[in-house]
Amino acid sequence: MTRSRTFVVAVTGASGVVYGVRLIKALLEQQMGVAAILSNAGVKVLAHEMGYDPKTGFSPFLKSYGVQAGHLENLSVFSQDQIAAPPASGSFHHHGMVVVPCSMKTLAGAAAGYADNLITRACDVTLKERRPVILVPRETPMNLIHLENMVRLTRAGAVILPASPSFYSFPDTLDALVDTVVARILDHLGVAQTLMPRWGE
Numbered sequence: 001m002t003r004s005r006t007f008v009v010a011v012t013g014a015s016g017v018v019y020g021v022r023l024i025k026a027l028l029e030q031q032m033g034v035a036a037i038l039s040n041a042g043v044k045v046l047a048h049e050m051g052y053d054p055k056t057g058f059s060p061f062l063k064s065y066g067v068q069a070g071h072l073e074n075l076s077v078f079s080q081d082q083i084a085a086p087p088a089s090g091s092f093h094h095h096g097m098v099v100v101p102c103s104m105k106t107l108a109g110a111a112a113g114y115a116d117n118l119i120t121r122a123c124d125v126t127l128k129e130r131r132p133v134i135l136v137p138r139e140t141p142m143n144l145i146h147l148e149n150m151v152r153l154t155r156a157g158a159v160i161l162p163a164s165p166s167f168y169s170f171p172d173t174l175d176a177l178v179d180t181v182v183a184r185i186l187d188h189l190g191v192a193q194t195l196m197p198r199w200g201e
Contacts, residue, residue, distance in 0.1 A: 005095040006033030007189060008087045008126070010119045013041020014101035016138040016163050017049055021065060022175070022182045023100055028062075028071040030191060035087050035094065037119050039080045041103065080117040087122040096132035096189050097122055101163060104139050104146055110158070111149035123158075133158040134188055136181070159188055169196045 007027055011020035020042075027034050036058065038046070046052035052061050058077045063069060078085045086092040099106055099119065106119055110133075115121035126133045135158055139146065150160045163181050171177040179195035186193040 004031055005191075006035065006093070008035045008037065008094050008097040008122055010037040010039070010097070010099045010102075010106075010122065011042040011046065012039040012099060012101060012103040012106045012119065013045050014103040014138050015045065015049065016101040017042060017046050018174075018178050019136060019138075019163055019181055019185075020098075020100040021046075021050065021062070022178050023098060023185055024075070025062065025065060025067050026182055026186060026193065026195065027191065028067055028074055031071070031074065032191065033074045033076075033094075035076045035078065035085075035092075037078045037080060037085075037087065037122065039103075039106070039117070039119055042080075078118055080119050083118050083121060085118055088118055088125065090125050090129045092125075094126075094131065096134070097126040098134045098136065098185055098189070099123065100134075100136035100185065101138045102135040104137070104149075107135055107137060107146070107149050107153070110135065111152045111156075127156050127158065130157065132189060134161050134185060135159070136161050136163050136185065138163040161185060161188065168199060171196075 009024050024034050059072050109120040110123040115124045165177045166180045183193045183195040
C-alpha cells in the first residue's frame with residue numbers, strides 16, 4: 001500500500017492510551033505510514049486500560065480494534081529499548097512525531113535532551129531536524145516542574161497539546177469524546193480529519 005506521509009507515534013505509560021491507539025488508527029486509515037513506539041510502561045497501561053495482550057502483538061490488537069489488515073502494511077512497531085531503530089536517526093524521513101499520551105517522565109526526558117531510550121531519542125532528533133513534535137500530557141494537576149518542562153519544550157519548537165476533550169460537538173460515546181482530542185492532533189500534523197465537526201459547521 002502506498003504511503004502518502006509517515007509519522008512517529010509514541011505511546012507512553014500515562015493513563016489515556018486510547019488517544020494513541022485512535023490516532024494510529026486514524027493515520028493508518030488515511031494510508032499514512034506510522035512508526036509506533038511503545039514504552040515498557042505504555043505496554044502495561046495498554047493491557048490494563050484496553051486489554052492489550054503483549055504476547056499477541058500490537059498489529060493483531062489494532063486489527064481487533066477495527067484497523068483493516070491492508071492498512072497495517074504501513075505500520076512499524078518498536079519498543080523503547082530498540083535504540084538503533086530508524087526513528088533514532090535524523091536521516092529517517094518522517095513528517096512529525098506525537099507522544100500520546102505523554103508521561104511526565106517522558107516529557108522531562110525530552111525537555112532535558114536526555115535521550116536514554118528510543119522515544120526520548122526520537123523526540124530529540126525530531127526537534128533538531130525542525131519537524132513537528134506534539135506532546136499530549138494527560139496528567140492533572142500539574143506542578144511547577146511539569147509546567148517549566150513544557151515551557152522549555154515549547155521554546156524548543158514542540159507543541160504541548162493536553163488531552164482536554166471538548167464538548168461543543170456533543171460527543172455521545174467515549175470514542176467520540178476521545179476523537180475531539182485526536183482531531184486536534186491531526187490538525188496540528190496537517191492531516192485532514194472528519195472525526196468531529198469544526199466550530200460553526
